Amino acid sequence: MGETKTATAAAPGEVPFSVRLMVPIILGICIIAFWEFAVYYWKIPKFIFPAPSMIVQALIADFPTLMASLWTTVKVTLSAFFIASFLGIAVAVLFVQSRVLEISLFPYAVILQVTPVVAIAPFILIWVGLDHVERALLILATIVAFFPILSNTALGLKSVDHNLRNLFDLYGASRFQRLRELEFPSALPYILGGLKISGGLALIGAVVAEFVAGSGTGSGLAWRIVESANQLNIPRMFAALLLLSIIGIAIFFTLSWVESLLLHKWHESAVRREN
Amino acid sequence: MTDAIPIEVTTSVDTPVAADALSPSVAGQTKRRPLITLSDVRKIYRGGTLALADVNLTVGNGEFISILGPSGCGKSTLLRMIAGLGGISGGAIDWPQSRYNAHGEPIRDLGFVFQEPTLMPWATVFNNIYLPLKLSGVSRRGAEARVKDVIAMVGLEKFAHAYPRQLSGGMKMRVSIARALVVKPRVLLLDEPFAALDEITRFRLNNDLLRLWQDQKWTVIFVTHSVFESVYLSNRIVVMSARPGRIIADLSIPVPYPRGEAFRMSTDYNEFCRTTSTELSRAMVGVAEEEH
Numbered sequence: 001m002g003e004t005k006t007a008t009a010a011a012p013g014e015v016p017f018s019v020r021l022m023v024p025i026i027l028g029i030c031i032i033a034f035w036e037f038a039v040y041y042w043k044i045p046k047f048i049f050p051a052p053s054m055i056v057q058a059l060i061a062d063f064p065t066l067m068a069s070l071w072t073t074v075k076v077t078l079s080a081f082f083i084a085s086f087l088g089i090a091v092a093v094l095f096v097q098s099r100v101l102e103i104s105l106f107p108y109a110v111i112l113q114v115t116p117v118v119a120i121a122p123f124i125l126i127w128v129g130l131d132h133v134e135r136a137l138l139i140l141a142t143i144v145a146f147f148p149i150l151s152n153t154a155l156g157l158k159s160v161d162h163n164l165r166n167l168f169d170l171y172g173a174s175r176f177q178r179l180r181e182l183e184f185p186s187a188l189p190y191i192l193g194g195l196k197i198s199g200g201l202a203l204i205g206a207v208v209a210e211f212v213a214g215s216g217t218g219s220g221l222a223w224r225i226v227e228s229a230n231q232l233n234i235p236r237m238f239a240a241l242l243l244l245s246i247i248g249i250a251i252f253f254t255l256s257w258v259e260s261l262l263l264h265k266w267h268e269s270a271v272r273r274e275n
Numbered sequence: 276m277t278d279a280i281p282i283e284v285t286t287s288v289d290t291p292v293a294a295d296a297l298s299p300s301v302a303g304q305t306k307r308r309p310l311i312t313l314s315d316v317r318k319i320y321r322g323g324t325l326a327l328a329d330v331n332l333t334v335g336n337g338e339f340i341s342i343l344g345p346s347g348c349g350k351s352t353l354l355r356m357i358a359g360l361g362g363i364s365g366g367a368i369d370w371p372q373s374r375y376n377a378h379g380e381p382i383r384d385l386g387f388v389f390q391e392p393t394l395m396p397w398a399t400v401f402n403n404i405y406l407p408l409k410l411s412g413v414s415r416r417g418a419e420a421r422v423k424d425v426i427a428m429v430g431l432e433k434f435a436h437a438y439p440r441q442l443s444g445g446m447k448m449r450v451s452i453a454r455a456l457v458v459k460p461r462v463l464l465l466d467e468p469f470a471a472l473d474e475i476t477r478f479r480l481n482n483d484l485l486r487l488w489q490d491q492k493w494t495v496i497f498v499t500h501s502v503f504e505s506v507y508l509s510n511r512i513v514v515m516s517a518r519p520g521r522i523i524a525d526l527s528i529p530v531p532y533p534r535g536e537a538f539r540m541s542t543d544y545n546e547f548c549r550t551t552s553t554e555l556s557r558a559m560v561g562v563a564e565e566e567h
Binding site: 163167168170171173267 | 411
């Protein structure tokens with residue numbers, strides 16, 4: 001029933017899901033097969049570039065250790081993501097309530113964002129104490145993930161249709177009603193966009209922080225990578241890397257799924273035009 | 276304020292529209308006390324531009340007034356000020372028949388239809404129309420019958436659970452009108468509601484609006500820049516001049532309702548359109564140089 005129909009012949013949205021799923025998988029299989037072949041054919045030493053089969057062997061051999069590390073990294077990443085989401089949205093709501101608050105606090109949020117996490121890591125580590133490396137990781141990953149949620153939410157809360165605002169004025173909406181019925185739903189696409197960016201950043205933050213925080217009790221995947229590199233156990237290093245990618249992909253797809261769940265009924269980004 | 280006639284602010288939603296309650300007294304009230312009076316209303320924009328200069332207008336019960344004027348004459352601003360949106364820079368807007376709330380503001384009891392449909396894209400037709408009642412604390416169950424009533428009034432029964440993006444422009448405007456009606460307002464303010472629609476849809480909505488107005492006996496203030504629309508719809512046309520906006524003519528269209536296609540074809544209609552156009556061209560004097 002839409003009136004604005006654009007004549008797009010082969011929009012990316014029209015490729016069937018099965019094709020979109022199969023094509024990258026087939027491509028991946030081809031690359032892995034070539035990789036396996038190339039390593040044997042050119043006799044590349046395994047400490048330079050291990051064959052996929054060796055990576056799988058390493059994954060199986062060190063399964064318990066790697067799973068424990070995976071769990072540590074997932075815990076830090078998800079906790080940081082949830083804390084950052086909560087804080088980011090809460091601070092954005094405060095900003096929208098009070099212009100003074102926004103003007104005085106926003107520069108500090110920017111400073112937090114632009115300062116490289118690697119540079120703050122040593123301080124944080126000292127502050128929380130070397131016995132609590134996990135806490136330091138959590139704080140650092142949260143800092144990295146915080147800003148996109150804050151800025152996107154703040155932008156979304158302010159991007160409310162002017163006439164809808166007038167409408168709410170007209171019917172005497174309270175501050176809270178306005179937030180719940182108007183500003184939040186308007187901001188939802190922005191918030192979800194921020195969450196998607198921050199999900200990836202939380203993982204990056206967790207990994208980078210662990211690199212910097214070093215040994216201690218750290219036992220996440222980042223630490224496994226450092227450790228394996230030191231031991232020249234390159235297949236295990238790749239196995240850990242593979243697990244990190246899987247976490248990243250899982251976070252991305254989960255958030256994309258949540259996004260389409262919440263927006264598919266009404267938002268333009270999720271609407272498929274039937275032309 | 277003690278002698279103000281208490282107006283009926285109905286929140287119970289299971290009763291059908293309170294048309295009968297109002298109709299017998301309409302004529303009497305008009306004589307006794309106007310519904311809205313504007314005296315020497317001025318509006319100066321923040322930049323210092325004088326948008327409205329000394330507007331005087333008296334709105335009686337049950338009138339269908341069109342405010343007609345060139346674009347930029349401040350007619351939308353005037354309508355918004357009547358609705359209490361945006362402050363006035365001088366003069367006064369009184370609601371002699373209304374009660375006043377704790378802040379000394381008149382309880383305006385109005386519905387407002389914006390230029391655009393202004394619907395919440397994330398809410399269904401039902402929820403968009405339910406909004407004004409929700410904001411005043413009426414439960415969903417308590418509002419259901421009333422919301423369904425107004426959905427039926429604008430003929431969108433089949434689309435109660437559709438989202439705005441699934442509707443055509445005309446249907447969105449119907450939702451917007453239904454939302455204005457759901458609170459059973461005494462006054463309906465419309466700000467060029469049909470300007471963006473095609474002519475066929477506009478004619479249909481014009482007729483629907485007239486039918487509803489006759490049924491429900493509201494007072495309507497309708498801002499438009501179309502001479503034909505204003506003549507067809509209203510029993511009174513107020514013509515405003517270019518900026519600064521002033522009322523330069525107050526015309527009466529004493530043609531009985533219902534008005535149908537026959538009226539649109541009649542010589543009377545043509546004559547009214549000609550008179551109104553003449554007044555409008557007077558309003559345009561001085562605009563020619565400004566217009567690009």
